[in-house]
Amino acid sequence: MGCTAETKRCVYWNEQGYERPECCTEILKDCLFLARELLNSLGVKWWVSYGTLLGAYRHEGTFIPWDTDCDVSFLYDDIPRIMELRDKVQSRGFVMSFHDKDSKGYPGLIKISRSDKNTQHCDLWPWKVQRGFWPWQWGRKWMFRPHPSPPLKKEKGARTRYFPASFIQQMEAIQLYSVEFPCPSPVRDFLVWGYGKDFMTPSRWRR
Numbered sequence: 672m673g674c675t676a677e678t679k680r681c682v683y684w685n686e687q688g689y690e691r692p693e694c695c696t697e698i699l700k701d702c703l704f705l706a707r708e709l710l711n712s713l714g715v716k717w718w719v720s721y722g723t724l725l726g727a728y729r730h731e732g733t734f735i736p737w738d739t740d741c742d743v744s745f746l747y748d749d750i751p752r753i754m755e756l757r758d759k760v761q762s763r764g765f766v767m768s769f770h771d772k773d774s775k776g777y778p779g780l781i782k783i784s785r786s787d788k789n790t791q792h793c794d795l796w797p798w799k800v801q802r803g804f805w806p807w808q809w810g811r812k813w814m815f816r817p818h819p820s821p822p823l824k825k826e827k828g829a830r831t832r833y834f835p836a837s838f839i840q841q842m843e844a845i846q847l848y849s850v851e852f853p854c855p856s857p858v859r860d861f862l863v864w865g866y867g868k869d870f871m872t873p874s875r876w877r878r
C-alpha cells in the first residue's frame with residue numbers, strides 16, 4: 672500500500688539511511704512531468720536544478736533515492752506567464768501555489784503539488800539576472816534567486832543560490848526516466864559550482 676493523489680504523502684525520512692518508496696517516486700515524476708509539459712508549452716527558458724539535476728547526472732537518469740521533492744528553475748520575468756498556468760494545473764487534478772510574494776506580488780517560489788491531500792511537489796524557482804556581486808566581479812552577469820535576497824557572505828549552500836549567467840546561455844539536455852530535460856551547460860561544471868568537486872560522492876546533509 673502506497674500513497675496516491677487521494678491520500679496523504681508517505682512520511683519516510685525519519686529513519687537513518689531511508690530511501691523514498693516507489694509510490695512517492697511515481698508521484699514526484701507526475702509532478703515533474705506536468706511541470707515539463709506546461710513550461711515547454713509556454714516556450715519559456717527553464718531547467719532542472721538542485722537535487723533533481725544532481726540525481727539526473729549522478730544517479731544516471733533517476734531521482735536521488737533519498738530526495739523528497741523535485742526542483743526546476745525559470746526566469747523571474749516569466750513569472751506572470753507561469754502564474755497563468757494555475758487553471759491548467761488545477762484541471763489536471765494538481766495544485767499550483769505561490770509562496771514568499773514580493774511587493775509586486777511576484778512569488779519567490781511556485782509549487783506544483785500532487786493534490787490538496789498529497790503534498791508531494793515540484794518546486795519552481797525564479798531567477799533574476801544581476802550585475803556585479805562582489806567588486807572584482809563587476810560587469811559580469813550573475814543569476815540570483817531574487818528573494819529572499821541573495822546571500823552576501825559565504826555560507827553553506829550559498830552557491831546554489833547564485834551562479835554565472837553563462838551557464839544558462841545555451842542549455843544542454845539531460846535524461847530523467849528516459850525523458851529529456853533542459854539543464855545548464857556545461858552541466859558538470861555547473862554541478863561543481865553548486866556542490867563542489869566531490870559532487871559525485873553522495874552526502875546526505877548536502878544531497
Ligand SMILES: [Zn+2]
Nearest residue numbers: 674681694695
Ligand atoms: Zn508514497
